[in-house]
Amino acid sequence: MDTFALLVTVGVAFFFTYTNGFHDSANAIATSVSTRALTPRAALLMAAVMNLAGAFLGSGVAKTVSEGLIATPVGDRGMLILFAALVGAITWNMITWYFGLPSSSSHALFGGMVGAALAGSVTVYWSGVVGKIVIPMFLSPLVGLLVGYLVMLAIMWMFRRASPSKAKRNFRIAQTVSAAGMALGHGLQDAQKTMGIVVMALTIADVQQHNEIPVWVKISCALFLSLGTYAGGWRIMRTLGRRIIELDPPQGFAAETTAASIMYTASFMFHAPISTTHVITSAIMGVGATKRVSAVRWGVAKNIVMGWFITMPAAALVxxxxxxxxxxxxG
Known part of the structure; x- marks a missing residue:
């Protein structure tokens, strides 16, 4: 196996993780920045540190990616399949970042894997794609929407007699915790997805014969995700933090708490690689709907959801x- 091909593929995988970081940094901090609970740079630094920590919390999602979606390709063509999958994912990340569209880096990667596998005549485990990717892709936003709505209703009821100014001040402080929890969940989910790709590359190259994740892979993926996060994704941050709805601190806390809870549940209970973008966006919509349905800018939301639907096919085609x-x- 050409060592150069392995190095290039692993390097591109780390670059994908970097783009994932700056593309999805908005997921963790957009709400806390828009409510002024945290300054942008403080929020980015916190998110980078928590992403780094989250990457070491588990390996279930990584194993789903490396074993459950496509058969491990073999030979030089196998490495080319992984390389092409990453190119598809990176290309879609850059396009959606340019337009400020909070699409899913995760589903861009999964679409790239399926598209490259089909082009290279490698078996796609459709049951795994449907059960681990497609169903959670539809289910997690619905859960985020409903739970976000219910959590916000509970907060409104519990603090119905509190002074609005005092409640907002306290929730602004609480948002530092909920934003950290969101960033930790992002690291738990998204760093592992690249770990799965790197493990596949090492297996193809006969560097290792098992699916355990080497420590250096965990550290590298965590660092690149953190560096990308600290670079920041300001275009997407504006969309999540202000264009869907103008959030106040209680709403931001409710959205972040909802999204983080869903990510931890998906990671530890189901080992399902869900989209952090989908859950935080839908949670923001659910939280905003408690104010009044028209408070949510549904035109913006519709464009975002349309982007979700075309992410996998577009990345697969590229x-x-x-x-x-x-x-x-x-040749």
Missing amino acids: AALSYAVGVLIV
Whole structure:
């Protein structure tokens, strides 16, 4: 196996993790920044540190990615399939970042894997794709919407007699905790997805014969995700923090707490790689709807949801084309 091909593929995987970090940093901190609970730089630093910590909390999601979606491809073409999958995911990340659209880096990666696998005639485990990816893709936003709505209703009822100014001040402090929990969950989910890809690359290259995640892979993925997070994704942050609804501190706390809880449940109970983008966006919509349904800018929300639906097919198409170009180049 060409060592150069392995190094390039692993390097591109780390770059994908970096783009994932700055693309999805808004997921963790947009609400706390928009409510002025944290300054942008303080929020980014906190998110980077918590992303780093979250990457070491488990490995269930990584194993789902490395074992449950496509058969491990073999030979030089196998490494090309992984490379093409990453190119598809990175391309979609950059397009959606440019337009400020909070799409899912996770589903871009999964779409890239499926598209490259189909182009390279590698078995796709459709039951795994449907059970671990497609069903959670539809279910998690619905859960986020409903739970966010209910959590906000509970907060409104519990603090109905509190002074509005005092409640907002206290929730602004509480948001530092909920934002940290959100960032920890983001690290738990998203760093593991790249770990799964790197493990597949090491297996293809016969560097290792098992699916355990080496410590250096965990550290590297965590660091690149953290660096990307600290770089910040200001375009998407504006969309999440202000364009869907103008959030106040209690709403921000409710949205972050809802999203973090769903991510921990999906990671530890089901080992399901869900989208942090989907859950925080839907939680914001649910929280905002408690004020009044018209408070949510549903036109913006519709565009976001449409982006969710085309993410996997678009990344799959780019990955398949990348594979075809790679075959022409390497022969």
